[in-house]
Amino acid sequence: MKNTTLCYIEQDGKYLMLLRNKKKADINKNKWIGIGGKFEEGESPEECLLREVKEETGLILEEYRLRGIITFSSEGWGTEYMYLYTASAFSGTLQECAEGELHWIPRKEVIDLNLWEGDKLFLRLLAEDSPMFSMVLRYRGEELIESRTKIYSSMP
Template sequence: MKNTTLCYIEQDDSYLMLHRVKKHQDPNAGKWIGVGGKFEDGESPDECLVREVREETGLTLTHWRCRGIVTFVSDEWPTEYMHLFTADGFEGRLIDCNEGELAWIKKAQVPALNLWEGDRIFLELLAREEPFFLLKLSYQGDRLAGAVLNGQALEL
């Protein structure tokens, strides 16, 4: 199992999105996602969040909220616990990211992007200001095979 963070940085009704087009052998290749990454030894979720955002974007977060924990189960990858954040306070300027292209995307336009199907579920929860949630997403290959929100199966 691995622990990761993912953050959707907000500004002017937009999210800072990362188009994953630069890394070799990237399971997210071609997808649009937030920014984040794997925990280092001894890191808390917020320490990982701040470090990963700074490394990938050049921005230093000053205000964020933990919105939920998403468990990814796959027949191809190890199970992942992703700590999902939004942030609306930051300092600094964007840098080039070695994992893809960063872009501010209007929230209303995000659903039209090439996203993981499960990401659409938690992005909708974020948009609805859902209180802290637990979401389990099960994949068979690239296909979303199941979703459970706070213990209740979702219809796909």
């Protein structure tokens, strides 16, 4: 079981997206994703978020918000719990990423990129400014075979 974070950093109506095209053995090969990664031992979700964003982009988040918790499962992958964030303020200078190419993409165009099907579901919730949500995404290989969403009117 893995714990991860993913963040969509926003500026001027665009999201900072990562095209994962540099690693050889990469489950996200040639997919577009937000910024994030795996927890290190003892890290909180926020600590992981801040570290991963700094490592992958050189940016320091100043304003960010937890938007949802996603449970991924698939045969051969195991289970992953992902804490999904958006960020609206940051400092620092964007740097090159060892995992792929970073690009600012207009929010309305992100949905047309080569994304995981489940990512399209939670990106729509972000676009609608949905309250906090939890989502279960089950895959068979790259095929999304089940999705369930619970939207919270207040924190559980």
